[in-house]
Amino acid sequence: MLKKELTLYERDAEGELIPQERKLEVAKEDAKKYPELVEETIKVIPLKRGELKVMFGLKGKSDDKKPETDKDEDAEIVMKYCKDPVYTMEELSFAKPVVVRSIVRTIFIESGIKLDENAGTRKIDDEDDFGKN
Helix, strand or coil: CCCHHHCCCCECCCCCECCEEEECCCCHHHHHHCHHHCCCEEEECCCCHHHHHHHHCCCCCCCCCCCCCCHHHHHHHHHHHEEECCCCHHHHHCCCHHHHHHHHHHHHHHCCEEECCCCCCEEECCCCHHHHC
16 A cells, blocks of 8 residues: 655655755766766755746646746756755856756756756656646
8 A cells, every 4th residue: 555655745844845865867968078976966855836837837738848947047946946055046156057957957857857868858757647737
């Protein structure tokens, strides 16, 4: 029997999501150029489903197009959802693009967004009910 604890993200006493340690998701091309990042970990919280709908303008239709985020949006995502290491906007303006890209990638994957490895485009997991509603 499936236990409810396995299906829900952990929350603290105030109901806030508890950051989970995850392996940094480095794209294949980036891993070749920056092998030192491959085994690194970070602590993140996932985006909530409503936030995903707003961020990507999804209506739950099969013809939904998912826009790319820009550098400022990526920095905001890192600041809000990456809990360790913690960055400021000023620090992120000087961060290596591969690091920001990999952190955002990790957050999106943890949030149920599949990424096209070759094109770097984002898409909702086809097996996820979120994309069907």
